[in-house]
Each structure stands twice: as structure tokens, then as C-alpha cells.
Amino acid sequence: MSPRRMEDVPEPGPLRSGEFLVLASLQRAPLHGYGISQAVRDRTSGRVRLRPGNLYRVLDRLLERGLIELADRKPARDRDDQRRTYYRLTPQGRRTLAMEAELLADVALEVISLSPAKA
Amino acid sequence: MSDNAIGNDSPPVNRRALRILLHFYPRGFREQYGRDLAELYRDEYASRGRLGFWLSVTGDAVWNGTAARLSSVAQDIRYGARGLRKSPGFTAVILLTLALGIGANTAIFSVIDGVLLRPLPYPGGDRIVHLRQNIGKADLNAGFSPLEVADYRAQASSLRGVVEQHSMYFTLLGRGEPMRVQTGVVSWQFFDILGVRPILGRGFADDDERPGIAPVVLLGNEFWHRALGGDPGVVGSTFVMNDKVHTVIGILPSLPQYPREQDVYMPTTACPFRSAEKWYANRQARGLSVFARLADGATLERANRELATISDRLRAEYPKDYASAERLSSSGVLLREELTQKSRPTLFVLLATAGFLLLIVCANVANLTLARLTRRGRELSVRIALGATRGRLFRQLLTEGLLLSLLGGAMGLAMAHFSLDLLVDFAARFTPRAREVTLDARVLLFTLGVSVATGVVLGALPALPARLDLMTWLKDVASPAGRSHLKLRALLIVAQVAVSFTLLIGAGLMLRSFVKLQSMSTGFDTENSLTAEVPLNWTKYPDLPKETAFENRLLDRLRGDPAISSAALSSTLPLNQNGNGFNSDIQIEGKPTAPGEAGPRVDLHLASPDYFRTMGIPLIHGRVFTADDRQEVASVGIVSQSLARIAFGSTDPLGRRISLDDGKTWISIEGVVSDVTERGLADTQPGVLYLPLASVPWTSLRLIVRSLAPAPALEKQLRAAIHEIDPDQPVTAVRTLSELRSESLSAPRLTMVLLVIFAALALSVTAAGIAGVLAYAVSQRTQEIGIRLALGAAPGTVLQMVMRQGMALVAVGLLLGFAGALALSRLMESLLFGIAASDPVTFAAVAGVLLAVALLSCFVPARRVMSIDPQVALRAT
Numbered sequence: 001m002s003p004r005r006m007e008d009v010p011e012p013g014p015l016r017s018g019e020f021l022v023l024a025s026l027q028r029a030p031l032h033g034y035g036i037s038q039a040v041r042d043r044t045s046g047r048v049r050l051r052p053g054n055l056y057r058v059l060d061r062l063l064e065r066g067l068i069e070l071a072d073r074k075p076a077r078d079r080d081d082q083r084r085t086y087y088r089l090t091p092q093g094r095r096t097l098a099m100e101a102e103l104l105a106d107v108a109l110e111v112i113s114l115s116p117a118k119a
Numbered sequence: 120m121s122d123n124a125i126g127n128d129s130p131p132v133n134r135r136a137l138r139i140l141l142h143f144y145p146r147g148f149r150e151q152y153g154r155d156l157a158e159l160y161r162d163e164y165a166s167r168g169r170l171g172f173w174l175s176v177t178g179d180a181v182w183n184g185t186a187a188r189l190s191s192v193a194q195d196i197r198y199g200a201r202g203l204r205k206s207p208g209f210t211a212v213i214l215l216t217l218a219l220g221i222g223a224n225t226a227i228f229s230v231i232d233g234v235l236l237r238p239l240p241y242p243g244g245d246r247i248v249h250l251r252q253n254i255g256k257a258d259l260n261a262g263f264s265p266l267e268v269a270d271y272r273a274q275a276s277s278l279r280g281v282v283e284q285h286s287m288y289f290t291l292l293g294r295g296e297p298m299r300v301q302t303g304v305v306s307w308q309f310f311d312i313l314g315v316r317p318i319l320g321r322g323f324a325d326d327d328e329r330p331g332i333a334p335v336v337l338l339g340n341e342f343w344h345r346a347l348g349g350d351p352g353v354v355g356s357t358f359v360m361n362d363k364v365h366t367v368i369g370i371l372p373s374l375p376q377y378p379r380e381q382d383v384y385m386p387t388t389a390c391p392f393r394s395a396e397k398w399y400a401n402r403q404a405r406g407l408s409v410f411a412r413l414a415d416g417a418t419l420e421r422a423n424r425e426l427a428t429i430s431d432r433l434r435a436e437y438p439k440d441y442a443s444a445e446r447l448s449s450s451g452v453l454l455r456e457e458l459t460q461k462s463r464p465t466l467f468v469l470l471a472t473a474g475f476l477l478l479i480v481c482a483n484v485a486n487l488t489l490a491r492l493t494r495r496g497r498e499l500s501v502r503i504a505l506g507a508t509r510g511r512l513f514r515q516l517l518t519e520g521l522l523l524s525l526l527g528g529a530m531g532l533a534m535a536h537f538s539l540d541l542l543v544d545f546a547a548r549f550t551p552r553a554r555e556v557t558l559d560a561r562v563l564l565f566t567l568g569v570s571v572a573t574g575v576v577l578g579a580l581p582a583l584p585a586r587l588d589l590m591t592w593l594k595d596v597a598s599p600a601g602r603s604h605l606k607l608r609a610l611l612i613v614a615q616v617a618v619s620f621t622l623l624i625g626a627g628l629m630l631r632s633f634v635k636l637q638s639m640s641t642g643f644d645t646e647n648s649l650t651a652e653v654p655l656n657w658t659k660y661p662d663l664p665k666e667t668a669f670e671n672r673l674l675d676r677l678r679g680d681p682a683i684s685s686a687a688l689s690s691t692l693p694l695n696q697n698g699n700g701f702n703s704d705i706q707i708e709g710k711p712t713a714p715g716e717a718g719p720r721v722d723l724h725l726a727s728p729d730y731f732r733t734m735g736i737p738l739i740h741g742r743v744f745t746a747d748d749r750q751e752v753a754s755v756g757i758v759s760q761s762l763a764r765i766a767f768g769s770t771d772p773l774g775r776r777i778s779l780d781d782g783k784t785w786i787s788i789e790g791v792v793s794d795v796t797e798r799g800l801a802d803t804q805p806g807v808l809y810l811p812l813a814s815v816p817w818t819s820l821r822l823i824v825r826s827l828a829p830a831p832a833l834e835k836q837l838r839a840a841i842h843e844i845d846p847d848q849p850v851t852a853v854r855t856l857s858e859l860r861s862e863s864l865s866a867p868r869l870t871m872v873l874l875v876i877f878a879a880l881a882l883s884v885t886a887a888g889i890a891g892v893l894a895y896a897v898s899q900r901t902q903e904i905g906i907r908l909a910l911g912a913a914p915g916t917v918l919q920m921v922m923r924q925g926m927a928l929v930a931v932g933l934l935l936g937f938a939g940a941l942a943l944s945r946l947m948e949s950l951l952f953g954i955a956a957s958d959p960v961t962f963a964a965v966a967g968v969l970l971a972v973a974l975l976s977c978f979v980p981a982r983r984v985m986s987i988d989p990q991v992a993l994r995a996t
Binding site (some may be wrong): 033051053057071085 | 144155183186
């Protein structure tokens with residue numbers, strides 16, 4: 001692991017959409033990279049596809065901010081994927097995800113209520 | 120990274136290619152995520168075609184790899200910046216020091232670049248040649264006559280477009296107060312050959328030089344701005360200059376002008392003297408400056424060989440026009456060299472000084488960085504323990520170094536920006552190219568280069584001694600007991616002292632040389648006197664009687680003023696660095712010169728009867744001029760003491776005769792006056808022959824008045840007196856004699872001030888460095904000192920021990936600096952006056968100053984020893 005993790009204090013700040021989606025995909029259970037990219041695709045009905053390089057840069061940032069961490073224990077059903085690294089939410093990641101979701105929900109509700117198609 | 124990061128059981132995807140792609144990511148990233156990334160790529164391979172897969176994977180790796188690299192650099196910067204913010208005192212000191220070092224270098228480089236490095240601002244300007252017709256072996260240029268210009272133009276195949284220029288002044292009337300206009304009289308192709316085009320209007324055409332055509336002028340850019348406010352409407356308007364109306368046809372761009380700055384330019388036919396037969400048809404009527412462009416493929420050497428051949432040929436063809444005594448020979452010098460020659464030694468000394476200052480600054484900043492590294496010991500130890508790689512730590516140090524040096528560089532640039540006007544003023548005393556000095560892209564690039572280099576040195580220096588084993592060394596530095604860095608810091612101090620000493624010697628030599636210059640006697644009384652230039656309109660005063668009438672009226676009028684004790688007119692004023700260009704060989708009666716030899720060359724100086732009294736030049740022997748010394752009465756002259764010595768040795772010069780025209784007419788010596796610094800305080804003085812003003816036609820007059828009260832108040836009266844006699848008479852350059860003296864010293868004074876400032880900066884930076892290192896050493900040895908004190912050592916003895924430790928470094932630095940200064944000070948020999956480059960007084964004094972400052976900066980931290988309480992020190996063990 002690169003040494004810079006030790007010095008950097010997690011900085012609070014808004015989540016980018018990729019970061020939000022990755023956090024959301026980890027809400028139920030720890031996942032590995034491929035699992036996360038599948039989960040993101042499924043959750044967004046195939047509209048968002050995180051490219052591998054981008055996915056790992058997002059993971060790198062989330063690790064750095066202390067929102068996710070490496071999961072030691074891997075789910076038993078994924079026996080095939082034992083050699084892959086699994087990630088899970090930290091308590092802070094969980095809180096941040098919830099706050100961000102609430103914020104987005106508020107905005108989304110207001111948008112829907114004002115949209116002409118609905119009126 | 121390890122090979123197995125890719126995974127060994129990937130399906131038939133080309134693992135090697137994949138591994139190469141992963142190299143787009145930074146190493147740390149690759150180490151951490153490489154294996155998983157490869158897995159992900161493998162998953163993609165299963166879901167895509169071969170081509171689609173490679174295209175997409177390559178795009179992904181290039182894009183995200185670069186982004187990851189950038190964000191890792193950004194992270195280093197953020198981290199570095201945070202570290203610097205945490206210790207604002209340290210950061211401020213370092214930034215200020217760096218700003219001084221880089222700012223000084225930027226400023227000096229901008230001058231060197233504008234003056235010496237850049238090509239002349241004419242297209243192909245590096246092929247423009249200034250032709251000289253040298254008199255004998257002396258470095259004197261006789262110039263060319265119009266007939267000679269025509270011959271060289273026709274015969275020199277290695278030159279293209281041989282063009283001439285000479286200087287005149289005119290009186291510009293009808294635009295407010297009458298103005299003296301410095302005029303360059305040039306061949307019509309002059310600006311075409313230089314490659315200069317007017318920024319407004321048109322240039323000269325061959326028609327403009329046809330005799331009898333309506334006179335036209337081109338305006339110089341500076342004159343256009345200064346006198347006419349840069350009004351573009353002036354093109355097409357008319358100028359009344361002397362008695363003629365000239366039409367302004369264009370405005371020239373801003374350019375370095377040589378041999379002198381001109382206000383306006385006109386073609387040769389517009390100058391009544393140049394178009395008079397006695398000039399244009401007289402091969403001996405020399406004095407024109409001549410320029411040419413090297414023909415395509417021609418070199419300066421070839422041109423010079425050809426010029427020598429032509430001058431031999433002309434001498435053979437017109438023997439009576441080339442007096443054998445003068446041995447005229449023509450040659451060419453690149454205009455670029457000639458424009459910058461005078462500035463070269465000063466600028467190189469300044470560049471070297473600024474460079475040394477930067478070295479000291481670097482050493483000091485490196486020292487501070489090392490000290491800080493030690494304070495960051497715990498943090499570094501943690502990072503090393505956590506497995507920070509060598510490269511990673513090095514990169515962090517480098518980033519911090521660069522961050523500091525770039526910020527310092529930006530501040531330095533700002534400092535250079537604010538000092539630019541001063542620098543241009545400074546450079547203008549040495550070269551007409553001064554106004555080309557700017558802070559442009561080239562200077563910015565230089566500053567960036569210096570900043571980056573400084574940053575790299577700062578970042579790499581702490582790691583330098585441990586190139587082989589950085590980790591062990593860093594651990595050593597990081598541990599409070601580590602000693603490696605103390606050695607390095609001691610070494611830096613030695614270097615700083617050595618370089619400071621060299622700089623101080625440079626400044627010291629300049630200072631002493633300036634004091635010597637300052638104390639030189641001018642030979643005249645500079646107090647309570649005012650001078651002015653009174654350039655008579657030569658159309659209005661076309662002959663000697665009219666000139667003399669004006670002169671007498673003016674002097675009578677001024678003598679009647681109770682505030683003025685005496686007044687005089689002359690052809691030139693002393694301390695005129697270029698001389699007045701009015702000089703001649705003399706023949707001494709009864710002392711014929713050998714064939715091919717010329718008599719002594721003297722400066723000619725016209726003076727009214729009261730000149731010597733007004734200037735305060737003592738008469739040594741004989742008499743001064745009287746009102747009776749007029750052209751039609753007798754030819755008389757007064758010689759300076761040195762001319763008397765050169766021409767007549769120890770014999771009495773009174774009554775002896777000398778001739779300026781090969782014995783056709785003779786001038787009888789009536790008096791000897793004491794020597795005056797005619798050409799500047801530092802110059803060796805030529806012999807001066809004074810002639811009565813009333814004996815030679817001369818319109819470019821200098822007025823000198825001596826007053827009972829401080830002189831500057833007299834300016835109004837002076838102007839009033841002149842305008843009462845002739846309201847159209849310009850009065851310019853009103854100055855006191857002491858101002859004249861001070862101006863003549865401005866170039867050495869400014870060089871001296873700059874060197875002293877640089878040296879003072881170097882000294883204070885070094886003193887701070889010594890104090891810092893010693894303070895650290897004391898804090899490291901607190902326990903040891905505590906034990907010594909507890910065992911009964913006297914505090915005074917311990918203090919001495921610590922002082923010795925500091926002064927030992929200073930002594931070594933001083934010795935090295937001594938050798939360096941001895942070698943380098945020779946380079947500034949040409950800037951010195953009256954002292955040798957190895958002047959022992961300067962060396963001793965500078966060593967004294969440096970030792971005193973070093974003692975003080977050792978004493979301050981060493982004094983802490985006295986306050987160490989043995990009990991406390993021992994308890995801390």
C-alpha cells in the first residue's frame with residue numbers, strides 16, 4: 001500500500017456521481033471490482049458503465065477519504081473470486097452515502113413535482 | 120511491479136501487452152490495483168471482440184493512467200503545500216530568500232538578454248557593419264568624406280548599400296519655446312539598409328535626396344512622444360527648422376540609435392553644410408559615420424580585407440588627401456559589437472554576482488530544509504516504517520523543493536518587474552540598446568529554468584550524500600542523534616562563507632575604487648556655478664562677427680546681474696565622456712616630426728576670456744584670453760599643464776608656437792592653466808589646447824555662470840537674459856557643475872551600489888545560516904554541555920568551545936573564499952579605478968568585516984550555553 005494514505009486526513013466534500021454509485025453498490029455486501037462495475041450497471045439499468053481504470057481511480061479516492069476499506073472476509077458464494085480484492089463501506093462511508101442519498105432524494109422530489117409532464 | 124500482478128491464469132489475452140498498458144498507471148497505483156485491474160480487463164475480454172477489447176482497454180489505460188498520475192502529483196503538491204502552511208515562519212523566510220536570489224538573477228538576465236544576447240532589432244541586424252577610418256594606431260575614427268563614401272560604395276563588393284550619417288542640430292521654431300532638435304543627416308537608403316520601416320507615413324525615397332527638392336524629415340519615436348505627445352496627425356505637417364520649412368513624412372519605430380540618439384532624420388541634401396561644395400567635393404572633409412550590410416555570403420574578415428585594399432588604393436590615387444602622418448586605414452566592426460562593447464564587463468560582473476548570490480541562497484535554503492527535515496524526524500520515521508519507498512520520499516522532497524522555488528521565483532519575478540525601470544536607466548549609461556530590456560517570454564523562461572533548477576537542487580541536496588543508501592541516511596537524519604546532516608550543513612556553511620567572501624571582495628573593490636574616483640579633483644570649482652547649452656541657430660548666425668556679437672551682448676548682460684560674479688562661454692564642458700569630438704594633431708615649431716609620424720593629438724577647447732576665472736581653473740603661468748584675442752588680431756592659445764609637458768617638456772612654453780594645419784598658420788602660446796578632467800574622472804587626460812572663442816566660428820555654445828548664492832536659482836535669470844537678446848534661442852541642459860560631476864560618476868556609482876546590495880544580502884543570509892547551524896549544534900549537545908558544566912567546567916570555557924566550532928567553519932570558508940576571490944576579482948579589473956584587483960586593503964577589510972559578522976552570528980547561539988542548567992540537562996538524559 002502506498003504510504004501517502006497514512007498522512008492524508010479524510011476531507012469532507014460532496015461525492016461525485018461515480019463515487020456515489022460505487023458506495024451505493026457496496027451498501028448490501030462487500031464486492032470486488034468486477035462485482036462493483038456489474039452492480040453499478042444493473043442499478044442504473046445499463047446507463048452508467050464504469051470503465052476499469054476509472055473504477056479503480058474512484059476506489060482509490062474513496063479509500064483515501066476513508067469511505068471504504070478492504071474487506072478481509074469474502075462472501076462464501078464467491079469462492080471463484082478468492083484472489084480478488086473485496087471492498088466494503090466504513091461507518092463513515094455509510095453515513096456519507098445516506099446523507100448524499102437524502103440530499104439527492106430531496107432534489108429529485110422537487111424536480112419531479114415541478115416537471116410539466118407530471119402537472 | 121511483480122509479474123504475477125497480471126494473474127497467471129488469464130484466458131488467451133496477451134498478458135504481455137496488458138502489462139505494458141498497465142504501465143500507464145503510476146507505480147503505486149499499479150502495485151495496489153494492477154492485479155484486480157487485469158482481472159477486470161480479462162472479464163471484459165470475454166464480453167468483447169478482440170479489436171474492440173484492445174481499443175477500449177488502450178483508451179481506458181491511457182486516459183485513466185494519465186489522470187491517476189496527475190492526481191498523484193496534485194496530491195504531492197497538496198501535501199507539500201500543507202506542510203509549508205504548517206510552518207509559516209520557515210516558509211516565509213525561505214520564500215523571501217529565494218525571491219531575492221531568483222529576482223536578482225531575473226533582473227540581471229533581462230538586461231543581459233536585452234543588451235547582449237538578442238539579435239539587433241533590425242532584420243538581419245547581425246550583418247550590419249559600422250565602418251571606421253582609423254587614424255594611425257590610435258583608437259580614433261576620422262570618419263569618411265562624401266567622396267570616400269562614394270568610392271567605398273562603388274568598390275566594396277563584400278558590402279551592400281554603403282550609407283552615411285552625420286549629426287547636426289537645428290532650432291525648431293513655431294512650436295512653443297524654441298527647441299534644439301538633434302538631427303541625423305543620412306543617405307536616403309539609410310533605413311532601407313538597416314531594414315527599418317516607419318511605423319507611420321513613408322520612408323525616404325531617392326527623390327527626397329535630389330538637390331533642390333522640398334526638404335522632408337522623419338521623426339524618431341522618442342522625440343515624437345516626448346515633444347509631440349505621440350500625435351499621429353503630425354505626419355504631413357511642417358516643421359520650421361532654422362530658416363527652412365520641412366515636411367514630416369513619417370515616424371520611425373523605437374530603435375537603438377548609434378553613434379548617438381537623434382530627434383529627427385533628414386536626407387543629406389537638406390543639410391546646408393553637407394550639400395555645400397566645400398564639403399561634398401572635398402576628400403579631406405571627413406567626419407561622416409558610415410554603415411553597410413555584409414553582402415550575401417560575405418564575412419566580416421573578407422570585408423575587412425577588401426576595405427584595407429580600397430584604402431591603400433585611395434591613398435595611392437590621391438596622395439595629397441592622405442597625409443602620411445595620419446596613416447588612415449579603414450575597417451569594419453559589427454554594429455552589434457559596437458553597441459554593446461562598453462556594457463559587457465559590467466554586465467558580466469553583475470551576472471556572476473547574481474549567480475553567486477543564488478548559490479548562497481540555495482545553500483542557505485538547503486540548510487534550513489535540512490534543519491526542518493530533522494524536526495520532521497518523527498513523521499519521516501513513521502513513513503519509513505510504513506514502507507515508504509525511496510523514490511516516493513525523494514519525489515516528495517523534490518515536490519516540496521519545486522513548490523518553494525517556483526513560488527519564490529514568482530515573487531522574484533515581481534521584484535524584477537518593479538526594479539525594471541531602474542535597471543533600464545542603469546543600462547542606458549552603457550548602451551543604446553537599454554530600451555530593449557523587458558521582462559518577456561525569454562526572461563520568463565529563464566526565471567522558470569532557474570526556479571526549477573533551484574527546486575531540483577533543494578529537493579535533491581538533502582538526499583545527495585546518501586545517494587546509495589538514502590533510507591539509512593534519512594533514518595539517521597530523522598533520529599535526533601543523527602549526525603550525517605550536521606556534516607552536510609557544516610559543508611554548506613563553509614561554501615556560503617567562501618562565496619560571500621568573493622562577493623564582498625567584488626563589492627569592496629568597487630566601493631574603494633568609487634571612493635578613489637569620488638575624491639579625484641576635477642581641476643575646477645564645482646560650487647555655485649550653473650551651466651547651460653546655448654545652441655545658436657547657425658542660419659541666423661552664419662559668421663563669426665554675428666556670433667561674437669551675440670556672445671558679447673549675452674556676457675555683458677549677465678555681468679550686469681548683481682547675483683552673478685562672472686560668466687563665460689565655451690565650446691564644451693569638462694567631464695564630457697565622449698570628448699567634444701574636436702581634436703587635432705599638432706606640430707610644434709622647431710620640433711619637426713619624423714616622416715610618417717604624427718605630432719601629439721590634443722583636444723581643442725574654445726573659451727571666452729572669463730572662462731578660466733568662471734570655472735575656477737587656476738592659471739599657472741602667463742595670461743588668460745582678453746577681449747583683444749580675436750581672429751583678425753593674432754593667433755594665440757593657452758595650453759593645459761599636461762600639454763605643456765608633452766609638447767615642451769621642461770622648457771618654458773610661453774611664446775612658443777604650435778600649428779594645427781601642417782605649419783600653414785601658427786598659434787602662439789600665451790598661458791598655461793592647470794589640468795582639468797575633460798573626459799571624465801577616470802580617463803587619462805589628453806593635452807588640451809584652448810583657443811579664443813572669438814577666433815573660430817562655433818555655434819554649439821556652453822554657458823557657465825558663477826554666482827554668489829547657490830546657483831540653481833539662477834536658471835530663470837539665465838533664460839531671461841538669453842531671450843531678451845534673441846527670443847528664438849533655445850536653452851537646454853541647464854545643470855550645475857556639481858550635477859555634471861555627479862552625473863559623470865553615475866555609472867560606477869550604480870554598479871557599486873548594486874554590488875554592495877548583493878554582497879550585503881549574501882552576508883546577511885550567510886550570517887543567518889551560521890547562527891542557525893550553531894544553534895542547532897548547541898541544542899544537540901545540551902546533555903554533553905550539561906555534563907561538562909556539572910563536572911565543573913567554567914561556562915566561559917564551554918562558550919569558547921562552541922564558538923571555536925563555529926569559527927572553524929568560517930575560517931575554512933574564508934580561506935577558500937580568499938583563493939576564489941583572488942582568481943575572480945581579476946575579471947573586474949577593467950571596472951576598477953586606482954586600485955589593483957588584488958588590493959590588499961580591500962581583502963583585509965573584507966576579511967575583517969566577515970569575521971566580525973561571523974563572530975556575532977556564532978556568539979548569539981553560543982550564548983545559550985550560559986543558560987544551560989546542568990540539573991535540567993542531565994535530567995533529560
